[in-house]
Amino acid sequence: MISFLLRTFVALFVTALALPASAAPQDGQPVVIGEVHTLSSRVLKQDRRIVVRLPGGYASDPARRYDVVYVIDGGPEQDFPHIAGLAQSTEVNGTFEPFILIGIETVKRREEITPPVADPAPYVAELKANPGGSASFRRFIAEEVKPWVEGRYRTSGNDALMGESLAGLFVVESLLEAPTLFDDYIAVSPSLWWENMKYGRDAVSYLKRLPRGRRRLYLTLADEGHRHQQGVEMLVAALKSSAPADLQWLWVPQWDSETHGSIYHGAALDAFRAFYGVPSQIYLPGPLLTGRRMRERTAAENARRERKCTRENSRRTTPGETRTIEDAIIYECLLYDLGPRAADGRFDR
Structure with a gap:
């Protein structure tokens, strides 16, 4: 004991x-x-x-x-x-x-x-x-x-x-x-x-x-x-x-x-x-950040905004990838591969 x-x-x-x-x-x-x-x-x-x-x-x-x-x-x-x-x-x-x-x-x-x-x-x-x-x-x-x-x-x-x-x-x-x-x-x-x-x-x-x-x-x-x-x-x-x-x-x-x-x-x-790792979402940016008027959210974005994000329903991605398509994935559930890149392995993030 x-x-x-x-x-x-x-x-x-x-x-x-x-x-x-x-x-x-x-x-x-x-x-x-x-x-x-x-x-x-x-x-x-x-x-x-x-x-x-x-x-x-x-x-x-x-x-x-x-x-x-x-x-x-x-x-x-x-x-x-x-x-x-x-x-x-x-x-x-x-x-x-x-x-x-x-x-x-x-x-x-x-x-x-x-x-x-x-x-x-x-x-x-x-x-x-x-x-x-x-x-x-x-x-x-x-x-x-x-x-x-x-x-x-x-x-x-x-x-x-x-x-x-x-x-x-x-x-x-x-x-x-x-x-x-x-x-x-x-x-x-x-x-x-x-x-x-x-x-x-x-x-x-x-x-x-x-x-x-x-x-x-x-x-x-x-x-x-x-x-x-x-x-x-x-x-x-x-x-x-x-x-x-x-x-x-x-x-x-x-x-x-x-x-x-x-x-x-x-x-x-x-x-x-x-x-x-836990998933996150890209939010619709406001005018202070973009320098322009904030657009209205689409119906699809409103639906995604209310969804609870889990590892299972999230898209695997990197910050470099999402930067090029950011406006198309507003409020999508994202699970980022952050940090140094793996050279090999078999891993489900």
Whole structure:
């Protein structure tokens, strides 16, 4: 039984934290972006922090349930704060469905979330860590974190696992080794150089053994080179040749525009839009925008204006496409493919 030990607030003090104590304003209020909970883990045999952000409308709509996105390296000083900012952004712009965000802290990430290796010595020498703890970390998530989340919050039953670099390796390994644990997998520049590119080399055999069931993979890569890129390209080739029909996947290479250090934030936003995107409508523009008198709406436009837009009844398009035919699609339901273009995949947005 996981015991609840501590509850604190994750707060951003904006500029106040960057100022010396004597210069900090005395009347500022913190901007709260989530809560930190400490779980006592029997699997890890230590306490571990879990960070939670609930959607803005969570309390006002008690009947609604939400998808959950689990972020590896998700401690309050790790990737949770910037991913939480993305989660909050849809409450302003409405480009994807809101979700519950769960950050799972790593402490010795090179040991905790890495797969086992045949010869640890080179890894110990170069990484100063003894690798191979990924199976135990997955047990921690499956047996302790997910039950705690599902018992405490209104979850929908659709869960995503997300991570970058070694955490991205953990995402790919989890898809191939424990494919029923999550529904959606977001792997950002995954370190598939690991163990001589094992999860690239062996991907075909893993994919052929995947159990039936709907799953989705978002895969992207920065300008990494060497075995890092080779391993990911092996995985892409395996997906093209051997992915089962019910595995939807997107391959979005960004090696011409992103580095290892810059890719995560934008890629996470792109994945959220791809997996959870919501439709929108182009409204009839008024005279302040066009500089001319506003025309009357047509009967067809009035009918479209009253229709509830869903992913199923929306037209898949891009901003570039709609710009050329905007007047013909006023009030039509549109589901935009935003962000960088996918190079390959089989995915129903």
